[in-house]
Amino acid sequence: MDKTLSSFIEEKKQLVEVELKRYLNTLEVPRRLKDSMLYSLEAGGKRLRPILLLASYKAYGGEGDKALSAAAGLEMVHTYSLIHDDLPAMDDDDLRRGKPTNHKVFDEATAILAGDALLTYSFEIILNDPQLNGEEKLSLTKALSHAAGPAGMVGGQIQDMQAEKNPVTLEELETIHDMKTGELLKFAVYAGAYLANANEKQLGHIQQFAYYLGLIFQVQDDILDVTGEEDKIGKAVGSDQNNEKSTYPKLLGLDGAIDKKYRYVQQAKAALESAGANGTLLESLADFFSERDH
Amino acid sequence: MDKTLSSFIEEKKQLVEVELKRYLNTLEVPRRLKDSMLYSLEAGGKRLRPILLLASYKAYGGEGDKALSAAAGLEMVHTYSLIHDDLPAMDDDDLRRGKPTNHKVFDEATAILAGDALLTYSFEIILNDPQLNGEEKLSLTKALSHAAGPAGMVGGQIQDMQAEKNPVTLEELETIHDMKTGELLKFAVYAGAYLANANEKQLGHIQQFAYYLGLIFQVQDDILDVTGEEDKIGKAVGSDQNNEKSTYPKLLGLDGAIDKKYRYVQQAKAALESAGANGTLLESLADFFSERDH
Numbered sequence: 001m002d003k004t005l006s007s008f009i010e011e012k013k014q015l016v017e018v019e020l021k022r023y024l025n026t027l028e029v030p031r032r033l034k035d036s037m038l039y040s041l042e043a044g045g046k047r048l049r050p051i052l053l054l055a056s057y058k059a060y061g062g063e064g065d066k067a068l069s070a071a072a073g074l075e076m077v078h079t080y081s082l083i084h085d086d087l088p089a090m091d092d093d094d095l096r097r098g099k100p101t102n103h104k105v106f107d108e109a110t111a112i113l114a115g116d117a118l119l120t121y122s123f124e125i126i127l128n129d130p131q132l133n134g135e136e137k138l139s140l141t142k143a144l145s146h147a148a149g150p151a152g153m154v155g156g157q158i159q160d161m162q163a164e165k166n167p168v169t170l171e172e173l174e175t176i177h178d179m180k181t182g183e184l185l186k187f188a189v190y191a192g193a194y195l196a197n198a199n200e201k202q203l204g205h206i207q208q209f210a211y212y213l214g215l216i217f218q219v220q221d222d223i224l225d226v227t228g229e230e231d232k233i234g235k236a237v238g239s240d241q242n243n244e245k246s247t248y249p250k251l252l253g254l255d256g257a258i259d260k261k262y263r264y265v266q267q268a269k270a271a272l273e274s275a276g277a278n279g280t281l282l283e284s285l286a287d288f289f290s291e292r293d294h
Numbered sequence: 295m296d297k298t299l300s301s302f303i304e305e306k307k308q309l310v311e312v313e314l315k316r317y318l319n320t321l322e323v324p325r326r327l328k329d330s331m332l333y334s335l336e337a338g339g340k341r342l343r344p345i346l347l348l349a350s351y352k353a354y355g356g357e358g359d360k361a362l363s364a365a366a367g368l369e370m371v372h373t374y375s376l377i378h379d380d381l382p383a384m385d386d387d388d389l390r391r392g393k394p395t396n397h398k399v400f401d402e403a404t405a406i407l408a409g410d411a412l413l414t415y416s417f418e419i420i421l422n423d424p425q426l427n428g429e430e431k432l433s434l435t436k437a438l439s440h441a442a443g444p445a446g447m448v449g450g451q452i453q454d455m456q457a458e459k460n461p462v463t464l465e466e467l468e469t470i471h472d473m474k475t476g477e478l479l480k481f482a483v484y485a486g487a488y489l490a491n492a493n494e495k496q497l498g499h500i501q502q503f504a505y506y507l508g509l510i511f512q513v514q515d516d517i518l519d520v521t522g523e524e525d526k527i528g529k530a531v532g533s534d535q536n537n538e539k540s541t542y543p544k545l546l547g548l549d550g551a552i553d554k555k556y557r558y559v560q561q562a563k564a565a566l567e568s569a570g571a572n573g574t575l576l577e578s579l580a581d582f583f584s585e586r587d588h
Contacts, residue, residue, distance in 0.1 A: 027444055027445065028445060029444040029445050029449045030444075030449050030452045030453050030456075032452055032456070033444055033448065033449055033452045034444070037444065080410075084406055084407075084410065087383075087403075087406065089381075089397075089401070089402030089403045089406060090403045090406065103383075107383070108381075108383030109381075109383045109384045109455060110452065112378055112381065112383060112384065112406065113378075113448050113451055113452055115410075116374075116378065116409075116410075116413065116448050117443055117444035117448040117449070119410065119413060119414065120413065120439050120442050120443035120444070120448065121439070121443050121444055123417055123435060123439040124436070124439035124440055124443055127432060127435055127436040127439060128436065134428050134429065134432055135428065137432055138421060138428055138431055138432065141417060141421055141435060142418070142421040142422065145414050145415070145417040145418035145421060146418055148414050149411055149414035149415050149418055150321060150323040150324075150327055150328070150331065150411035150414070150415055151321065151322060151323050154327065154407050154410050154411040154414065155323045155324050155327055155411070157407055158324045158326055158327045158404065158407055159324050161403060161404075162324075162326070
């Protein structure tokens with residue numbers, strides 16, 4: 001990985017983790033709820049979404065900590081979605097990143113409520129950030145509620161569940177990934193660029209970039225399910241092949257999926273150029289998403 | 295019931311229900327998700343929270359539709375909490391208001407996501423209401439995220455679950471009800487009064503009123519569990535007595551609980567007077583909460 005990128009990732013990851021902990025520690029709420037929220041927030045993860053947000057902020061010349069509450073809020077929303085995803089009624093996962101899932105450590109009821117609490121709290125921390133003015137708070141929470149809501153992530157979840165039973169076309173697959181994963185990535189780059197005073201045209205193109213970034217992320221996920229190493233990806237290789245789920249390799253073959261991925265990388269970089277952010281860390285992030293081995 | 299109050303309730307109930315339907319119909323989201331959200335929104339209910347919000351708006355001289363998005367958003371938050379509450383991992387209820395619960399009609403995964411979607415969408419509709427200015431949107435969403443979040447409703451839920459296994463004192467019981475039910479009622483009166491330009495002092499006292507209103511609501515719930523008629527309250531009489539749950543009649547005896555209720559009514563009315571809203575529909579609502587038979 002690009003050295004500037006890897007040190008940026010390391011630095012921002014720590015920054016976000018400190019921030020998440022700080023937000024939870026200021027919260028005076030029932031012990032069990034706080035423990036459960038903290039458990040999942042601290043259970044590791046690559047912090048890709050807040051890092052993307054902060055990279056977008058930097059790409060447009062943003063300085064200081066102004067984007068941190070949005071970055072932390074975004075990670076809370078992502079974490080809530082993982083907690084609910086892992087529930088027995090959803091994916092029924094006992095492990096995430098090698099650790100017991102929230103409902104395994106606590107119980108299902110607590111896990112449902114911890115997810116609900118993280119989602120709600122994400123809005124509260126952005127709305128109470130003294131570093132943001134009113135207009136910024138409104139723009140961020142409006143974008144976040146849209147990206148995380150029924151027309152975004154939650155809608156994508158429903159469609160993803162349905163797609164597990166019924167094969168879908170490549171176009172439908174792209175729509176599902178766009179809603180389920182892409183909308184939060186679009187929020188990430190939007191929030192960063194907006195807070196750094198990017199203009200309307202740039203805000204449009206940078207979200208186009210995030211759209212492709214989401215697809216790169218997803219096609220690489222599917223590819224790793226075929227070619228990855230179990231101890232790196234943290235789950236059994238071939239798990240997608242053993243169910244009815246539509247994936248890029250199933251629809252296009254492995255070579256076709258790899259070709260598709262590089263086309264997405266080209267499209268992401270073209271969008272980045274239109275957004276006036278080529279040559280920044282965002283460009284390195286596109287390569288990183290494409291080449292990651294876990 | 296007071297005639298002015300009953301016609302107000304009837305009128306606003308219909309208004310809110312039309313509004314909820316309108317908000318859902320403008321939503322372009324996966325069919326199944328929309329159906330599941332709509333199912334619970336349309337499954338009846340007294341619409342007490344939005345009615346309280348609109349009564350508070352009217353009490354301070356508010357006119358027109360300015361408070362409607364907050365009223366609809368509040369009902370969405372309440373509905374999401376009921377959907378999650380009814381899940382097998384929580385209260386495991388098959389029926390609500392005589393109809394099958396959301397996860398019975400759809401499935402658990404869909405019910406979880408429908409709840410998540412309603413919570414998220416409630417913020418989106420307030421943030422996008424063209425009738426509200428930026429300051430109003432910020433004040434409302436800030437108050438809503440606090441009332442619904444870990445320090446409010448969700449925190450109250452966790453404590454309520456824990457109290458089902460371990461007996462609590464009267465003081466602890468009041469805290470649980472304040473968080474679980476009271477916070478959303480405080481939001482209701484706050485939002486209505488704030489949008490009608492009540493002053494800071496009034497906003498403080500009106501929330502004090504809502505605090506007592508929540509306790510009246512809850513003690514009456516406990517009393518009805520002992521004295522109510524099954525076909526009116528929609529559940530088996532005595533269901534609280536058959537488990538370990540702490541209730542007012544268990545802690546104070548039935549007569550003691552009734553006394554306590556009337557003391558709350560007095561305190562609610564005193565707060566209302568300090569808030570300069572005595573003699574309004576809010577006063578009739580306190581009596582209505584206290585005397586309701588279902």
